[in-house]
Amino acid sequence: MDNVGMTARRRGSAPRAIFFGVSSLLFAASVWATYVWRSSMAAMAGTPMPGGWTMPALWAPTCGRTWLDAAVPFAGMWNVMMIAMMLPSVAPVLWRYFEAVADGCSIRAGAMTALAGAGYFLVWLVVGLLVFAARTQFAAIAVQAPSLAHTAPAMAGVVVAIAGTLQFTAWKGRWLAACGMLPSCGHAGVGVRAAARQGARLGRHCLYCCGNLMAALLAAGVMDRPAMALVTIAITAERLAPASFSGRVARGIGVAAIMVGVVMVVRTVTA
Structure with missing residues (x-):
């Protein structure tokens, strides 16, 4: 009986090892791709703006480039960046979903979890x-309005503090x-629509929860590697x-963000 129980436990742990192994590889690949993308963007000269800052080439208006030409590659790299930032925290939730829909068939559960x-x-x-639409529009206006750019x-800094x-x-x-x-075991929907709907619901909840921190990252600079790393950790x-x-962790992050925002404002005013 002991040997049977050990064999069952080993079989039960195999899907978990595969799931988190694949998740780790996906995370590593997304971090590498994000690093390469940011490095290539950093190599492109930005546009000096009033107020002592530089508009990254990512947002700067470019002659001969349509909105769609710029939006498609940005959307692809944005999602790669989101995988790098969000996968560490969402992977355990997706594993619980895998367990909820497994019902003895790991292949089917894996497909539902992927959906x-x-x-x-x-x-x-x-x-x-x-974000792309808003930032490119702001960039176009800032180029024409030096007072706004200043x-x-x-x-x-105000956005980070808020x-x-x-x-x-x-x-x-x-x-x-x-x-x-x-959903826990026995309460998860089955099928393509149900899986996609559950994932979209989780994404919407995470957006409401993490939206303020993502706004802080966008304000501090989406091309800033340290800022991205800190927001991911937070x-x-x-x-x-x-x-x-x-709750205490969230409040500690709030204190740190407020301090950073105040420093950004003070530095701008005293410059």
């Missing part, structure tokens, strides 16, 4: 397209508790922390 993951990152893809660094303040709200606590929830820490401790 749920696709639904999750589709939400972030839509967000990326909206205030951009201070505005970025993002930190939201960490203390009941709204943040509610969505932080909800964004990791997917999102992962507050979501993976025990429920009794996650």
Whole structure:
């Protein structure tokens, strides 16, 4: 009986090892691709702007390039970046979904989990397209309005400080508790639509929960590697922390963000 039990446990642990092994490889590949993309963008000369900052070539208007020409590659790399940032915190949730739909068939459960993951990152893809539209429009206006460009660094600091303040709200606590929830065993929907719908629901919850931190990253600079790393660590820490401790983690992140935002504003005003 002991040998049978050990064999069953080994078989049960195999899908888990495969799932997190594949997730780790996907995470490593997305980090590498993001690094290469950011390095290539950093090598491109930006546009010096009033206020002492430089507009990255990613957002700068370019003659002969249509909106679609620029949006398609950005959308692809945005989703790669989102995989690098969000996979560490969403992988455990997707594993719970895998367990909920397994029902003795790992291949089918793997396909359903992949669809749920696709639904999750589709939400972030839509967000990326909206971000691209907003940032390129702001860039076009800033080029024509030096007074607006001059205030951009201070505005970025204000956005970071507001993002930190939201960490203390009941709204943040509610969505932080909800964004990791997917159906438990026996309550998960089966089928392509159900899997995609569950992933999209999880993505929407995470957007509500992490949207303020993503806004802080966009304000600080989406091309800034340290900022991206810090926001990734913050999102992962507050979501993976025990429920009794996650509120304190979120508030600690809020204090840090407020301090960074204030420093950004002060530095701009005194420059």
